[in-house]
Amino acid sequence: MATILTLAGDGIGPEIMTQAIEVLKAVNDKFSLDLTLESGLIGGVAIDATGEPLPDETLARARAADAVLLGAVGGPKWDAIERSKRPERGLLKIRGELGLFANLRVAKLYPQLANASSIKPEIISGLDLLIVRELTGGIYFGEPRGIRTLENGEQQGYNTMVYSTSEIQRIGKVAFELAKTRAQAAGTAAKVCSVDKANVLEVTELWKQTMIEMQKAGYSDVALSHMYADNACMQLIKDPKQFDVMVTGNMFGDILSDEAAMLTGSIGMLPSASLDESGKGMYEPCHGSAPDIAGQDKANPLATILSVAMMLRYTFKQEEAAQAIEQAVSDVLDDGLRTLDILDSSEAGLKQVGCKEMGQAVLAKL
Amino acid sequence: MATILTLAGDGIGPEIMTQAIEVLKAVNDKFSLDLTLESGLIGGVAIDATGEPLPDETLARARAADAVLLGAVGGPKWDAIERSKRPERGLLKIRGELGLFANLRVAKLYPQLANASSIKPEIISGLDLLIVRELTGGIYFGEPRGIRTLENGEQQGYNTMVYSTSEIQRIGKVAFELAKTRAQAAGTAAKVCSVDKANVLEVTELWKQTMIEMQKAGYSDVALSHMYADNACMQLIKDPKQFDVMVTGNMFGDILSDEAAMLTGSIGMLPSASLDESGKGMYEPCHGSAPDIAGQDKANPLATILSVAMMLRYTFKQEEAAQAIEQAVSDVLDDGLRTLDILDSSEAGLKQVGCKEMGQAVLAKL
Numbered sequence: 001m002a003t004i005l006t007l008a009g010d011g012i013g014p015e016i017m018t019q020a021i022e023v024l025k026a027v028n029d030k031f032s033l034d035l036t037l038e039s040g041l042i043g044g045v046a047i048d049a050t051g052e053p054l055p056d057e058t059l060a061r062a063r064a065a066d067a068v069l070l071g072a073v074g075g076p077k078w079d080a081i082e083r084s085k086r087p088e089r090g091l092l093k094i095r096g097e098l099g100l101f102a103n104l105r106v107a108k109l110y111p112q113l114a115n116a117s118s119i120k121p122e123i124i125s126g127l128d129l130l131i132v133r134e135l136t137g138g139i140y141f142g143e144p145r146g147i148r149t150l151e152n153g154e155q156q157g158y159n160t161m162v163y164s165t166s167e168i169q170r171i172g173k174v175a176f177e178l179a180k181t182r183a184q185a186a187g188t189a190a191k192v193c194s195v196d197k198a199n200v201l202e203v204t205e206l207w208k209q210t211m212i213e214m215q216k217a218g219y220s221d222v223a224l225s226h227m228y229a230d231n232a233c234m235q236l237i238k239d240p241k242q243f244d245v246m247v248t249g250n251m252f253g254d255i256l257s258d259e260a261a262m263l264t265g266s267i268g269m270l271p272s273a274s275l276d277e278s279g280k281g282m283y284e285p286c287h288g289s290a291p292d293i294a295g296q297d298k299a300n301p302l303a304t305i306l307s308v309a310m311m312l313r314y315t316f317k318q319e320e321a322a323q324a325i326e327q328a329v330s331d332v333l334d335d336g337l338r339t340l341d342i343l344d345s346s347e348a349g350l351k352q353v354g355c356k357e358m359g360q361a362v363l364a365k366l
Numbered sequence: 367m368a369t370i371l372t373l374a375g376d377g378i379g380p381e382i383m384t385q386a387i388e389v390l391k392a393v394n395d396k397f398s399l400d401l402t403l404e405s406g407l408i409g410g411v412a413i414d415a416t417g418e419p420l421p422d423e424t425l426a427r428a429r430a431a432d433a434v435l436l437g438a439v440g441g442p443k444w445d446a447i448e449r450s451k452r453p454e455r456g457l458l459k460i461r462g463e464l465g466l467f468a469n470l471r472v473a474k475l476y477p478q479l480a481n482a483s484s485i486k487p488e489i490i491s492g493l494d495l496l497i498v499r500e501l502t503g504g505i506y507f508g509e510p511r512g513i514r515t516l517e518n519g520e521q522q523g524y525n526t527m528v529y530s531t532s533e534i535q536r537i538g539k540v541a542f543e544l545a546k547t548r549a550q551a552a553g554t555a556a557k558v559c560s561v562d563k564a565n566v567l568e569v570t571e572l573w574k575q576t577m578i579e580m581q582k583a584g585y586s587d588v589a590l591s592h593m594y595a596d597n598a599c600m601q602l603i604k605d606p607k608q609f610d611v612m613v614t615g616n617m618f619g620d621i622l623s624d625e626a627a628m629l630t631g632s633i634g635m636l637p638s639a640s641l642d643e644s645g646k647g648m649y650e651p652c653h654g655s656a657p658d659i660a661g662q663d664k665a666n667p668l669a670t671i672l673s674v675a676m677m678l679r680y681t682f683k684q685e686e687a688a689q690a691i692e693q694a695v696s697d698v699l700d701d702g703l704r705t706l707d708i709l710d711s712s713e714a715g716l717k718q719v720g721c722k723e724m725g726q727a728v729l730a731k732l
């Protein structure tokens with residue numbers, strides 16, 4: 001028996017989570033997975049209930065659980081709160097406290113949705129790239145940090161971008177290993193592109209150097225390349241299919257993974273995993289809490305449903321169940337069902353559906 | 367009489383500079399500008415000649431000059447040099463020493479080149495956005511920085527992202543003022559989007575707060591919006607025309623300005639200006655030194671030629687001469703002349719030309 005903690009969070013979080021939970025329950029029965037579900041509070045709803053974006057009780061239950069399924073956090077309601085108490089802090093804290101250092105974000109083009117992208121079809125058709133983002137270090141967690149008053153009376157804000165060799169090795173290993181797994185599955189050669197800004201930042205010079213040493217010492221079967229972050233941001237637009245696995249630090253990873261997601265035109269479809277050293281993980285959609293459409297049954301639940309599939313694959317090693325969910329999602333797209341965010345009004349034969357109807361359609365396919 | 371220091375630099379730098387200088391001399395004569403040209407060393411060529419990427423002599427002459435025209439720096443030849451002596455350090459040092467805090471990068475779509483972009487035409491047609499990047503602060507220049515050995519024997523790299531209120535105000539002012547100028551010229555409402563990561567980084571929280579206060583105090587006629595860097599990176603792909611002027615720090619600006627440039631598909635066309643508080647500036651193409659095509663007469667000289675136009679506009683207030691150059695560039699594109707980087711082989715009636723022929727064609731139009 002294993003336990004999953006669900007944290008619906010804010011905005012569209014509760015709606016998408018409701019659908020994902022139904023899907024999770026259905027595969028739990030179908031594949032006799034013996035999973036138990038619990039729920040807890042995080043983000044703005046947790047602030048409202050307890051004053052804290054990540055209450056101790058939630059953290060304790062997350063530690064005890066085998067996996068966490070997260071909706072989304074944040075919204076304008078909590079924007080004016082003192083920064084140490086904002087919804088996002090709950091997210092950063094749970095990542096840090098659970099040691100979820102490896103964030104995997106897949107940018108995959110669904111052929112059914114190719115038109116939704118801003119990018120020309122020939123540039124992105126068949127796109128399937130994985131960004132491995134370091135998630136518990138770098139400038140997100142570095143000390144010292146803050147805002148101070150200088151002697152001349154003006155204010156100064158400061159943050160510290162910091163990485164040690166072992167932190168870099170830990171995430172590098174994840175990237176190299178995943179590149180090998182992916183290459184094996186696809187019958188191609190394994191390759192990793194490490195993104196840094198080593199021409200300016202010493203911390204990323206250590207990053208680059210460490211990746212080079214790792215590749216030499218243990219991954220000579222993986223082709224390693226390096227790219228500056230600014231160039232990587234360009235190359236993702238120019239020719240994203242040149243990449244297979246990209247690995248980078250917390251801040252560059254935040255930016256590049258969002259960019260890669262947007263290339264597909266359907267960020268509402270993209271799941272993510274954040275793993276610790278033992279494979280325990282937190283799974284969540286790449287999109288945010290979308291407060292503008294919250295509570296209107298307009299949200300796309302598929303990224304959260306696909307996050308369930310990732311959870312079954314990475315934490316519970318239930319490949320068959322994971323693929324069943326992914327197939328069901330592909331089937332509803334084939335049937336022409338579209339939430340608003342992925343609806344192409346110029347295409348014939350599509351049916352606009354709400355969050356609930358989309359979730360139920362996936363359920364029906366299972 | 368005014369003096370311009372030209373620094374050709376490395377890779378394709380000398381070729382593109384040769385063409386830009388000829389154009390500069392031609393407008394100097396035609397508009398009786400009384401400009402004197404000098405040349406100096408920076409980057410790899412300076413390392414080879416003097417051991418330093420920015421020799422004191424170059425810096426002294428740059429200080430004495432009224433404007434600097436730069437080609438590009440860097441290349442694999444100098445990659446293995448100890449970091450304090452690499453070509454890029456010369457670039458960072460001249461920016462810092464001359465106080466060139468305001469970097470203006472225009473991402474403009476040339477209608478003649480619309481096909482060169484990865485982005486669908488309807489998303490980018492008419493695109494003309496300005497990124498105002500802070501260039502002498504932030505994590506590029508922040509202290510402490512370095513790589514140290516920890517007590518446990520492993521290494522740790524660290525950099526500091528830091529901004530004070532006055533640094534933010536200084537660049538904010540440039541953005542607000544340029545937004546007003548642009549809006550006036552276009553007959554539209556002025557707007558600025560400030561990009562930060564205030565949900566995570568205290569330094570950018572101060573950035574955001576300072577922008578809000580400036581807008582309230584002195585720029586109520588400019589609409590100010592805020593966007594997180596990751597979202598900005600997505601929005602640039604999804605709908606770049608929502609932006610007019612974007613303002614951000616050194617690191618986010620590095621990434622976002624390259625992304626914006628790539629949207630146009632023709633980074634070989636885009637000039638930039640880096641200005642100090644008095645309006646003195648260094649002008650350079652947005653592209654790099656492209657060592658792979660250096661010395662082969664394949665480079666596109668237009669970004670450097672357009673940088674001359676920016677110089678005439680911003681430092682010398684010679685709008686007429688600036689427009690004459692811009693018109694000549696547009697004319698050669700109309701004539702179908704294309705260097706390799708902007709050649710669309712599926713389009714009829716184009717003529718592939720080298721760097722020299724392109725430069726001479728612009729000259730002929732003047």
Ligand SMILES: CC(C)[C@H](C(=O)O)[C@@H](O)C(=O)O
Pocket residue numbers: 088091092254565566596
């Ligand atoms: C909400 C925010 C703190 C978060 C981040 O920057 O990591 C988000 O953008 C993400 O990528 O998950």
Ligand SMILES: CC(C)[C@H](C(=O)O)[C@@H](O)C(=O)O
Pocket residue numbers: 199200230454457458620
């Ligand atoms: C060459 C490098 C140091 C430089 C930077 O990062 O500023 C370049 O990318 C740029 O944008 O001008």
